[in-house]
Amino acid sequence: MLSYQEDFKNLSAKDFKQLVGVKPATFSVMCDLVKADYDRSHAHYGRKSKVSIEDKVLIMLKYYREYITMKSLAVNFHLAESTVHDIITHTEEVLIKSGKFNLPGRKQLVGSDMEIDYLIVDGTDSPIQRPKKSKKNTTPVNIKSMHSKRK
Template sequence: MSYEQIKDLPPPEFKRLCGVHIATFKKMVEVLKPELVRSGKKGGQPKLSVEDHLLVALEYWREYRTYFHISKSWGIHESTVCRIVRKVENILIKSGAFRLPGKRELQAAYEWKVLVVDVTEIPIERPKKKQRRYYSGKKKRHTLKAQLVVDQATGKILCTAYGVGRIHDFRLWRNTRVRFHTSQLCLADKGYQGIAKLHPNSCIPSRKPRGKDLSTPERQHNRHLASLRIVGEHLNRRLKIFRILKEQYRNRRKRFGLRCNLIAGLINYELALFS
């Protein structure tokens, strides 16, 4: 299904099909055109338009079908699909139009904010080597972890970090040297026990004492904290609308961070666009 066939779809249906809004799609095409348009240049001309190049990449992220199945839908070779996806990813990430603010944003001395840190796990195929490094005792399978730091008020993703399934959430946060400004409040889940030693202005749920129940104030505290932290869970859900970050990840792991950062940048762009 080419761009000419779907360009007149209603915005909700276009969003359901491609995973991004029409305005975001047009911005991505604007970024890709200087690199993909070959009119007047030497060499062969591409069979697909710039819009169709982007649709192939979005179809791969959104549905995560194999290169073979996508190639049969578009009438091109599966190696061509692989080159298109990689080319679109490289151009978009290098453009800076969908770049995340990064760790420096956390250390900037700006007005007081509430930050949420959370980790989501993406299943992977069983590695041939060093299987124990990737085995998650929580998920009972081999996974990769993606850590998000989110602005609680706006839902904007500030930075990401990645690790293997075996590493503990708090150790991932500590090893990646993600640090907050002393004036910022950090909200986290029970996987971040000990974060107060590195960032005193932190808040985590109260743990149930062994053989006892939580008191009424502690239960109220946990419920209120969960209602504030839910923004992180919502962003994990939005990331996993793209099935490449939901289903078993089949690609090489060295490109996982690039794809996750790019999809997070698209989410940030749409949050700014429609806020």
């Protein structure tokens, strides 16, 4: 089972960044934001999560870094696939709402001397419209002729 505490906490900063995709300091900021949200939403009710805050952030980062399937992450972290999906979407929402990881707009970048170290591009698949199947655009197959060709 993968775990931040066991597998990633004692890595050098270079190895951590290479495996996870962000510096340990950035990872720590992400964990702080997710923890603050968790504390706010579970202040008076709800059961404690079995997954640590660090593991939640790690799951989300590994999903985007390695383009690994949720099923694989579920197996690696001993969780249900639906739980992995919920962790990724919730953690992502918290970090987006914080605004700390937003890129500056185009107008701010043009003509400025700002230097960007990293750029994250969302390369996920988007649903597209496909032609519907119908009798008009489907070629019928003659079963008898198929059997006679085999002999």
